[in-house]
Amino acid sequence: MREFEAGDSRARFWPEALTKPILNFDAQSYDPILTPHTSYDPVETSLVSLSRSPVRAYTSTKDYAVYPSSRAINKMDTYIDTRFERLEKALANLIDSVTKYHPSTVQAEELKTADDELCKGLEEVQTHQNNHLKIQQLRQLSTSLDSQIRETLTSLATTRKDIVTTQVTVYPSEPNYPIVYEELLSYARRISKTSMPPSAILNALASTTQESQTPLPDSQAQAGMTPSAQTPNPTQSPAPINGVLPDPSTQQTQTSQLTSLPENMSQFLNPLSGQLFFPWPLEDKIRSGALASNQILLEQGIDPKGYDPVAEEERKRKEEEERKEKEEKEKQERAERERERREELERLRKEDLLRREKEQAAFRRASTAAGISGDAAINAPPSARPEKKQFQFTNLDDLDDDDDED
Amino acid sequence: MASDANRDISMGSSPPGSATDDEPKYGGYSRFEIELEFVQSLANPYYLNHLASQKLLTQPAFIAYLAYLQYWSKPPYLKYLTYPGPTLRHLELLQQERFRQDIMSPDLVQRLVEDEMKASVQWHREP
Numbered sequence: 301m302r303e304f305e306a307g308d309s310r311a312r313f314w315p316e317a318l319t320k321p322i323l324n325f326d327a328q329s330y331d332p333i334l335t336p337h338t339s340y341d342p343v344e345t346s347l348v349s350l351s352r353s354p355v356r357a358y359t360s361t362k363d364y365a366v367y368p369s370s371r372a373i374n375k376m377d378t379y380i381d382t383r384f385e386r387l388e389k390a391l392a393n394l395i396d397s398v399t400k401y402h403p404s405t406v407q408a409e410e411l412k413t414a415d416d417e418l419c420k421g422l423e424e425v426q427t428h429q430n431n432h433l434k435i436q437q438l439r440q441l442s443t444s445l446d447s448q449i450r451e452t453l454t455s456l457a458t459t460r461k462d463i464v465t466t467q468v469t470v471y472p473s474e475p476n477y478p479i480v481y482e483e484l485l486s487y488a489r490r491i492s493k494t495s496m497p498p499s500a501i502l503n504a505l506a507s508t509t510q511e512s513q514t515p516l517p518d519s520q521a522q523a524g525m526t527p528s529a530q531t532p533n534p535t536q537s538p539a540p541i542n543g544v545l546p547d548p549s550t551q552q553t554q555t556s557q558l559t560s561l562p563e564n565m566s567q568f569l570n571p572l573s574g575q576l577f578f579p580w581p582l583e584d585k586i587r588s589g590a591l592a593s594n595q596i597l598l599e600q601g602i603d604p605k606g607y608d609p610v611a612e613e614e615r616k617r618k619e620e621e622e623r624k625e626k627e628e629k630e631k632q633e634r635a636e637r638e639r640e641r642r643e644e645l646e647r648l649r650k651e652d653l654l655r656r657e658k659e660q661a662a663f664r665r666a667s668t669a670a671g672i673s674g675d676a677a678i679n680a681p682p683s684a685r686p687e688k689k690q691f692q693f694t695n696l697d698d699l700d701d702d703d704d705e706d
Numbered sequence: 707m708a709s710d711a712n713r714d715i716s717m718g719s720s721p722p723g724s725a726t727d728d729e730p731k732y733g734g735y736s737r738f739e740i741e742l743e744f745v746q747s748l749a750n751p752y753y754l755n756h757l758a759s760q761k762l763l764t765q766p767a768f769i770a771y772l773a774y775l776q777y778w779s780k781p782p783y784l785k786y787l788t789y790p791g792p793t794l795r796h797l798e799l800l801q802q803e804r805f806r807q808d809i810m811s812p813d814l815v816q817r818l819v820e821d822e823m824k825a826s827v828q829w830h831r832e833p
Binding site: 477483487490491494495496497577578579580581582583586589590591593594597604605606607608609610611 | 730731732733734735739740743744746747749750751752753781785787788789790791792793822823825826827829830
């Protein structure tokens with residue numbers, strides 16, 4: 301009776317049924333302090349606690365108020381049965397008393413109260429049934445919530461597993477370098493000549509490998525089509541063969557013979573053909589590099605450290621220039637001096653001449669002055685005489701010389 | 707070939723930085739130029755054979771220099787290599803004792819030559 305008093309039992313039903321399992325698993329299996337840190341896994345812990353299901357948790361509680369077990373129903377049966385029995389007894393007593401023609405009001409009262417009791421009991425049964433239904437509903441609700449919790453936890457666990465096992469992009473631990481595309485392109489252009497053979501070689505290689513790889517179908521097709529053709533180049537111009545002429549084989553061979561140059565001439569047209577390619581610096585390059593020049597310096601006994609041949613060359617050139625300039629200057633100075641000397645000489649000679657002329661003029665003046673004073677007519681050529689004398693003298697001198705020679 | 711024997715004297719712990727004017731020059735060339743030239747010369751298998759025949763590949767100083775030269779395999783120096791493939795391959799191989807010994811054999815030289823010639827034709831064809 302006490303158990304079914306609604307206010308009490310329901311108030312205890314909710315917290316007991318729903319909160320207890322959760323409290324249980326919190327307290328028992330989820331202890332962050334006791335659990336070692338490495339194996340600490342809240343989801344797994346909760347999964348473990350799921351095995352202790354909430355339903356079982358509250359079935360195991362000893363509270364009958366919340367659970368309409370068979371005992372409770374039996375109690376209900378006995379409860380209503382006693383009321384029925386009481387009513388029957390009262391009724392039987394009343395009928396008994398009536399049949400004995402001795403009706404008793406007390407018994408009638410008893411029947412009435414018994415009937416009232418029964419009515420009350422039936423109401424009680426009704427409440428009981430309602431409660432039972434409600435409990436069933438709540439049980440359904442709780443199981444659905446349980447399953448929901450279970451699903452949520454399972455999905456949480458699987459999601460966690462997914463997250464843990466997801467392949468993430470592993471960035472290399474090495475330092476990352478940004479790539480400037482212009483730099484990249486310029487580098488590609490720079491190394492294109494040294495990292496890949498020229499296209500002529502590549503084409504030649506490709507054609508040879510193609511021919512060597514698929515010799516059969518080609519030769520068969522050629523044999524079927526043009527048995528006499530010796531230089532068919534199917535990749536060059538297949539369209540006119542197929543489209544234009546029904547019997548193009550001879551013409552094709554003719555044109556190809558006409559258009560293709562002899563081997564030795566095409567070599568001149570394509571300067572890259574026959575060129576060898578190596579993906580590394582060749583010996584002559586190594587021999588003409590900085591290391592080789594340093595080696596030469598070493599062999600000459602010069603320490604290459606701090607020695608710059610270009611600067612040295614420059615220095616020598618400058619010295620040479622300076623020397624030349626100096627020579628030039630000296631030459632100029634010499635010429636200048638020469639010129640001055642010549643001018644000086646010239647000047648001296650002129651002065652000499654002038655002086656002599658002056659002297660002569662003075663002499664003439666003196667002689668004319670003498671002529672005026674003495675005989676002018678006889679001494680008309682006064683200057684001729686000494687000249688003649690001089691001439692004779694020289695003449696004599698000449699003769700003298702001749703004599704000496706003879 | 708030149709001045710390899712005395713290179714380790716100037717070999718500092720760090721690769722040459724940006725060329726400054728007061729940097730000593732060797733025969734008019736900077737350390738950067740000389741080391742770039744040398745590391746690229748290593749791309750030539752015949753040159754490797756030559757170095758081995760000069761007994762240079764067994765000298766500890768030279769081996770240390772080869773280890774030091776690995777800075778060419780990283781930016782910003784990488785982009786100066788004109789023959790990147792064989793250069794880096796040989797630089798890597800030269801770090802191995804076995805390779806330094808075996809390069810004496812002309813067979814290995816021939817194999818390197820063939821491999822790298824083939825690679826230079828094939829590398830860009832691969833899908």
